[in-house]
Every structure is written in C-alpha cells, then in structure tokens.
Amino acid sequence: MTNPSGLPDLGDRRAEPTRHELSEGTAGLPCEVDGALSSNRWAMLDTGSATVKLRLYEAASLRHCCLLLGELAQAADSGAELTVRILGRCLVEAFLRALYLHYGGHDALVRIAQDTLHQHVKMHENIQNSSQRLARDRRAARKRLAKIRAANRGIARRTPSSRARRRCHSTSSRTFPGWRRAGST
Numbered sequence: 001m002t003n004p005s006g007l008p009d010l011g012d013r014r015a016e017p018t019r020h021e022l023s024e025g026t027a028g029l030p031c032e033v034d035g036a037l038s039s040n041r042w043a044m045l046d047t048g049s050a051t052v053k054l055r056l057y058e059a060a061s062l063r064h065c066c067l068l069l070g071e072l073a074q075a076a077d078s079g080a081e082l083t084v085r086i087l088g089r090c091l092v093e094a095f096l097r098a099l100y101l102h103y104g105g106h107d108a109l110v111r112i113a114q115d116t117l118h119q120h121v122k123m124h125e126n127i128q129n130s131s132q133r134l135a136r137d138r139r140a141a142r143k144r145l146a147k148i149r150a151a152n153r154g155i156a157r158r159t160p161s162s163r164a165r166r167r168c169h170s171t172s173s174r175t176f177p178g179w180r181r182a183g184s185t
Helices: 019-037 041-045 050-078 081-158 160-169
Strands: none
Touching: 019 050, 050 081
8 A cells, every 4th residue: 555655655553664665665755855846836936035045955955865865775775885884974964964954044054055165165275285286296306307317317427337338239339340330431
C-alpha cells in the first residue's frame, strides 16, 4: 500500500522500517522534493522580498540534502564505505546548515553569505600567495641553474682530462694514426 506520493504507507505502526522500505523512501524523497520545487509556484512567489529569498534558500537546502541522501543510498548499496562516510558527513553538515538557516531567519542567511564571501576571499588570497611563491621559486631555480651551467662550462674548460675525453668520443676524431680525415688535404 502506498500514499499519494508513491512511497510506502507505513500507517501508525511504530516498528523500524525494513531496509527495502528505507531504500524506497530514500529513492522517492528527492523525486518528491524535486517535483514540488520544480513547479511554477516558486516562480510566481519570487517577489524579491527577504522572506521569499529566505524560503528559496531553504528550499535549495532541502533539495541539496535530498540529493546527498540519494547519493548516500546509492553508495551504500554499492558497498563503497569510504564514499558513504564522506557523503554522510556532507549530509550532516548540509542538514545542520539548513536548520541554521531555517531557525535563524534572514540574519542567518546574511551571516552565511558573509562567511561564504570571507572564505572565498581567503581562498583567493591563498591561491595568489601560492602563485607568487611558485613564481619566485621558479626564478630562483633558473638563476641557480644558470650559475651551475656556467660553473660546469668553466670546469670543463680548465680540466685537461675532460678535453681529452671529448676528443676521444667525438665522431670527427675517430681516425687511425697516419690516416687522413675525409675532406682534409
């Protein structure tokens, strides 16, 4: 027996739902919320007032929690334990944020927006600092490399054994004593 939303009707029984019932309920909840939030009713309500804006954010939080719950159920069915743990934590954080938003009202929405802006600014500053540090390190490495190459060239010019080794290994000096090189007269 199902209710109008297509979910199993549990009636008044207080027993724990079975795994199958939980799975069906979890699969149906995002569809039900998505159907309710996708209707034209939300477009007509959007007057731009603070209350409507808050309700829209609450609806988005509800949809986010439902989507996380659906992903969590899929991960649990596939046996991905680490994914279940990560999604479980994300779901708890999203749910707590949704409750904070619901009970905190417009002030909570403003604080969440300020906190989000602050975190984005901090992240941008960290990225910029990291990019500048990498550029400085790259320039310093190029300078060190140029110094090392210059030192190696100087060592190669001063070391007689390195000159002899270069002569022995070059292709133009592979002649036998008394033989002329090709092209020489």
